[in-house]
Amino acid sequence: MPIRLEPDFPAKSVLESEDIFAIDNSRAEQQDIRPLKLLILNLMPNKIDTEIHLLRLISQSPLQIDVDFLKVASHEHKNTSKTHLDKFYLEFSQVKDTCYDGLIITGAPVEQLAFEEVDYWAELVEIMDWSQLSVTSVVHICWGAQAGLYHHFGIDKVPFKEKLFGIYKQEIEHHFRLFRGFDDRFWMPQSRYTGINEEQVRQKKIKVIAKDEEERSAILISEDEHDVFLLGHFEYATNTLEKEYLRDHDRGITTAKPENYYEDGKIHNYWRAQAHLFYHNWLNDVYQITPYRLEKIRELQKKRKLRSY
Structure with a gap:
């Protein structure tokens, strides 16, 4: 996929070294098609690693894509330079009047806090509410x-x-078009201290797509098919869990070695194909259902929401 990136965007050289096609603005403007417009709300501390992980995965389609990166304004970002954030990131006030074909909301290392205790919770709620009508x-x-x-x-x-940490086998519970081509059982990285209340899930208008061997939900979709919830990390690189393990121990946190991750002392990536397939399917699905004129998204989303009630 030609991803439109600024020439000096740090991830661009990494992607080019992996033979992933990134397109510059001058060439993109000569192509007579409407690119998909994606917004990535990056809540992770090391934003550049997350940029690379996600851009790597959305590179598996012939569609042209414009990507905007979003930061929360109500949080002090200590792990990424202000220069990088000022140059390549937008704030919600700059996008709230815009529509997007797709939005990705990343994880964040705040799961042991109550949601309302997270310093940017109110801003995140505003973004999630906005996304219901302004994003396909x-x-x-x-x-x-x-x-x-x-x-x-x-x-x-x-x-x-204990922390759920490693790669875990998942089983498809409910077949859905975003998971066409998936194996009946597949692997997904996990790195979290919390799960979700499964009894509450059963009472809501949510489809559980996949569960692990302990019957923990791993992938869910809202009944109106607008929101996809991945409780794991398809986007992780091969060595991400190892880096997290070493980081925890450097901080004095006695995290166990990631489960099902090392074999004969080596790391083997068992999730790469499914990760690429999911994002390929998602982008293709968005392309099929999003309107050509972005401003029409709000009108279509209102109709979709009405049908779901």
């Missing part, structure tokens, strides 16, 4: 998924006795 489809990742399930459906977090 939303993908929520890890804590972003828990936040969406809590805000939209009132589903609570449930603490685990």
Whole structure:
């Protein structure tokens, strides 16, 4: 997929070295098509790593894509330079009057706090509410998924006795078009201290797409098919869990080694194909259902919401 990026965007050189096609603005403007417009709300501390992980995955389609990155204004960002954020990131006040074909809300290392204790919770709620009418489809990742399930459906977090950390086998429970081509069982990285209240899930208008071997929901979709909730991390690179493990121990946190991750002392990536397939399917689906004129998204979303009630 030709991803339109600024020439000096840090992820561009990494993607080019992996033979992923990134297109510059001058060439993009010569193509007589409407690119998909994606917005990524990046809540992770190391924003550049997350940019690379997600851009790598949305590169598997012939569609041209314009990507905007969004930061929360109500939080002090300590792990990414102000120069990078000022140059490449927007604030919600700059996009709230715009429509997007797709939105990705990343995870964040705040899951042990109550949602309302997170310093940018009010701003995130405003963004999630805005997305219901101004975006064709939303993908929520890890804590972003828990936040969406809590805000939209009132589903609570449930603490685990120990951190769920490693790669875990998932089984398809409900076949849905975003998972065409998926194996009946597949692997997904997990890195979290909390799950969700499964009893509350059963009472809501939500489809559970996949569960793990402990019957924990891993992928869910709202009944109106607008919101996708990934409680794991398809976007993780091969060595991300190892980096997290070493980081935890450097901080004095006695996290166990990631489960099902090392084999004979080596890391094997068991989730890469499904990760690429999911984002390919998602982009193709968005392309099929989003209107050509972006301003029509709000009108179509209102009709969609009415049909779901």
